[in-house]
Structures are given as structure tokens and as C-alpha cells.
Amino acid sequence: MTLPGQPQLHLRDQSLYLEDVPLAPLAREHGTPLFVYSEGAMLAALASYQRGFEGRDALICYAMKANANLAILKLFVNAGCGLDIVSGGELERALAAGAPPERIIFSGVGKTRAEMTRALEIGIGCFNVESEAELDVLSTVATGLGRTASVSIRVNPDVDAQTHPYISTGLKGNKFGIAHDRALDVYRHAASLPGLKVVGIDCHIGSQITQLSPYLDAMDRVLDLVNAIEDAGIPLHHIDFGGGLGIDYKGDTPPEAATLWQQLFAKLDARGYGDRRIVIEPGRSLVGNAGVCLTEVLYLKPGEAKNFAIVDAAMNDLPRPAMYEAFHQIVPLEARDGRTAATYDVVGPVCESGDWLGRDRLLDVEPGDVLAVLSAGAYCMSMASNYNSRPRAAEILVSGNAARVVRRRETIEDQLRAEQDLSQA
Numbered sequence: 001m002t003l004p005g006q007p008q009l010h011l012r013d014q015s016l017y018l019e020d021v022p023l024a025p026l027a028r029e030h031g032t033p034l035f036v037y038s039e040g041a042m043l044a045a046l047a048s049y050q051r052g053f054e055g056r057d058a059l060i061c062y063a064m065k066a067n068a069n070l071a072i073l074k075l076f077v078n079a080g081c082g083l084d085i086v087s088g089g090e091l092e093r094a095l096a097a098g099a100p101p102e103r104i105i106f107s108g109v110g111k112t113r114a115e116m117t118r119a120l121e122i123g124i125g126c127f128n129v130e131s132e133a134e135l136d137v138l139s140t141v142a143t144g145l146g147r148t149a150s151v152s153i154r155v156n157p158d159v160d161a162q163t164h165p166y167i168s169t170g171l172k173g174n175k176f177g178i179a180h181d182r183a184l185d186v187y188r189h190a191a192s193l194p195g196l197k198v199v200g201i202d203c204h205i206g207s208q209i210t211q212l213s214p215y216l217d218a219m220d221r222v223l224d225l226v227n228a229i230e231d232a233g234i235p236l237h238h239i240d241f242g243g244g245l246g247i248d249y250k251g252d253t254p255p256e257a258a259t260l261w262q263q264l265f266a267k268l269d270a271r272g273y274g275d276r277r278i279v280i281e282p283g284r285s286l287v288g289n290a291g292v293c294l295t296e297v298l299y300l301k302p303g304e305a306k307n308f309a310i311v312d313a314a315m316n317d318l319p320r321p322a323m324y325e326a327f328h329q330i331v332p333l334e335a336r337d338g339r340t341a342a343t344y345d346v347v348g349p350v351c352e353s354g355d356w357l358g359r360d361r362l363l364d365v366e367p368g369d370v371l372a373v374l375s376a377g378a379y380c381m382s383m384a385s386n387y388n389s390r391p392r393a394a395e396i397l398v399s400g401n402a403a404r405v406v407r408r409r410e411t412i413e414d415q416l417r418a419e420q421d422l423s424q425a
């Protein structure tokens with residue numbers, strides 16, 4: 001049996017496996033909460049994009065903010081991907097993972113001068129610039145270093161990605177990108193600045209997009225701009241179409257990456273841009289359904305209005321439900337017979353009512369049982385915090401029947417190291 005959305009997760013003799021690794025022994029050996037990722041699932045997700053790009057000039061830059069573990073970055077870099085970064089910290093991680101600088105692109109609305117300097121010094125491929133003010137600062141920083149910054153401007157195509165408002169980024173009211181009707185002027189300005197070389201155009205309309213139409217609409221809007229910008233004498237070497245493709249959390253049916261790109265290339269071909277270099281920045285769709293988070297049931301707390309299953313993972317480990325009311329499937333690692341099944345809110349130990357992982361879930365569990373929170377490969381560990389002084393979880397990467405620790409569990413010493421008790425100063 002295969003579980004929805006998670007190609008490498010399956011039940012064998014009533015026990016949950018990721019690839020050929022049974023999960024219950026892993027939880028016993030390494031403790032919980034524990035993130036476990038499938039290398040095979042990540043490579044399969046990448047392969048779908050690669051199929052879509054066959055015979056085309058394309059670069060897949062993994063948006064590493066989805067999951068920035070070094071082992072995962074290396075997996076994608078070794079498979080030929082570039083990386084999409086959004087901070088100086090991510091730049092250092094990208095370099096540590098061995099990413100060739102020319103395959104690194106730097107996105108984000110608030111790059112500092114220090115981040116620009118470092119990125120220019122190591123020779124990154126492209127800055128995705130998000131405002132006119134940023135263009136001016138980047139030009140000044142580049143000129144000061146005697147370098148030229150390759151830029152692509154993030155335009156806001158003003159299409160509705162039909163996703164959660166917090167992860168929709170392509171509408172007029174968003175902080176991201178340059179408004180469609182300002183784009184040509186901003187391109188002219190960029191082309192006039194001494195420290196910049198305009199190389200492309202960029203857009204990213206949102207995240208967890210499960211329909212084709214927002215992408216097709218955005219592509220039309222972007223190509224209209226490409227046309228106008230090139231007519232103004234500014235050639236664009238590449239089109240960066242961002243990320244945002246959704247995954248199956250709860251019966252969601254996003255298009256496959258290969259299908260999406262087949263349709264987008266049909267449009268590109270029809271409009272005469274089929275041989276243009278295409279860059280994309282997928283995050284969630286490469287890693288989201290490759291990972292689970294294992295958590296032990298600590299207490300069952302029956303109540304008049306609600307039953308609670310209190311588990312040892314919390315909003316600091318899995319922030320998506322608290323942040324976006326996001327849904328993650330929650331399943332036991334080893335099934336019971338169902339006779340003591342009840343409906344629970346699955347909640348963590350953190351002192352916040354927002355600390356829940358799932359609501360109204362039918363589960364047959366007892367304290368000591370281990371649950372798997374599914375689709376936890378993206379925007380979970382990378383958003384994890386030390387709130388309530390909770391150590392961040394360990395991470396395991398599974399391949400075939402091999403399971404390797406790719407991040408050890410944090411210790412309290414890790415947390416205290418940067419702090420200073422003034423009585424000893």
C-alpha cells in the first residue's frame with residue numbers, strides 16, 4: 001500500500017517503511033522528533049522536471065529555503081542543479097555544498113550590501129532584483145568592487161496563484177517584485193546603471209500552486225514584457241519562471257512537473273521563445289513529499305469538547321499548521337486493530353494554543369506509539385526554531401535500505417553557546 005503523495009512511503013506487514021527502511025526502529029535508535037527523508041523520492045521529483053526540460057536549454061535551481069540540509073543540497077548539486085538562495089547564510093551553505101557559483105541565483109526583497117559584496121566576490125550567476133532601490137545599491141556595490149552584477153528583475157505578473165494568501169506572491173498587493181506596468185521603465189533604468197548587466201527576467205507567483213492556469217497566465221504576462229523590453233533594445237538571455245508547484249498534502253492534485261513544462265513549452269514555442277534559456281526555482285515540489293517527521297505520543301488527554309493526543313513534536317519543529325493552518329497527514333508507524341480509535345487534536349508541548357499539528361484526526365493510539373507526520377520534507381526543518389528552548393530535531397537521509405544521519409539532534413550546549421551570563425563576564 002502506498003500513502004497519498006508520498007511515493008516512497010509504504011506499509012509492509014502493518015509497519016511503515018520509507019524506501020526499504022522500517023521507521024519504528026529508526027525512531028527507537030535516534031529518538032523523536034526525527035525527520036526522515038527519502039533520497040529516491042527527491043531524485044524522482046527532480047527527474048520529472050528533467051523530463052519536462054529534455055532537449056531544452058534549462059537550469060533547475062533548487063530553492064534551498066525549502067530544506068537546506070547540506071546532504072540534500074549536495075544531492076541536488078551533484079545531480080546538476082543550481083541553487084536559488086535568499087540570504088548570505090544560504091550563500092555560504094550553497095558554497096559548502098559545492099555549488100558552482102555561476103549556478104547560484106540570489107532572490108529576495110532585502111539583500112544587504114554585505115550579502116551583495118560576498119555574492120559578487122565569489123561570482124554568482126545572477127541577482128534577482130526586486131526593487132528600483134535595490135538596483136541602485138547593487139550597481140554602487142558592484143562598481144565599488146570593480147565588478148559587474150548580472151541581474152534579472154523580478155516582475156509581478158499580477159495573476160492569482162489561487163493558493164493561501166501567505167504564500168501567494170504574484171498579486172499587486174504583495175511586497176514582491178516590480179509591478180507589471182512599471183517593469184519596462186525599471187528595465188531601462190537597470191540598463192543605464194554602470195555596475196549592472198541585464199541578463200534576464202524573473203517571476204515567482206506563489207507556492208503550493210495546484211493548477212496549470214496561473215502558470216499559463218503568468219507566462220503570457222511575462223512574455224508580453226519580454227517582447228516590450230527587447231523592443232526597447234534590452235536583450236534578455238534567460239527567463240526565470242520561479243518555483244511554486246504544489247504537492248499532495250491532502251488529496252491535492254497538482255500537475256506533474258513534466259506535464260506543467262510540456263504545456264509551458266507549448267506556449268513558449270507558439271510565441272517564438274521556445275529556444276530561450278529557462279531557469280526555474282522549485283523548492284517544495286522537490287522535497288516536500290520526500291520527508292516525514294516521526295513523533296512519539298506522550299499523553300492522551302480526553303475531554304468533553306475535544307480529545308488531545310499530546311506528542312513530542314511541536315510548532316517549533318513543524319511550524320506550517322500554526323503559520324498557515326496547513327494540513328499534514330498523520331499516521332501511526334504500526335497499526336493497531338482500531339478498537340480504541342478516537343478523534344484527537346494532535347498537539348505539541350509548546351505553551352501556545354497555536355501549537356497543534358493536526359485537528360480532528362481519527363487515530364487508534366496509546367502513549368509510547370510513534371506517529372509519522374507526512375509531507376514534512378519542505379518548510380518544516382528549515383523553519384524550525386528553538387522556541388521553548390527545544391533542541392531542533394535530528395535528520396536522517398534514507399536510500400534503499402541505508403539510513404544515514406545528516407544532522408545530529410541539537411543539544412542544550414548548542415543553544416547556550418552563543419549566550420553570555422553577565423555575572424561571569
Ligand SMILES: *Cc1c(COP(=O)(O)O)cnc(C)c1O
Nearest residue numbers: 063107207243244281282283284
Ligand atoms: C520560496 C521561493 C521559491 C520556491 O518556492 P516553492 O513553492 O517552494 O517551489 C522560488 N523562488 C523564490 C523567489 C522564492 O521566494
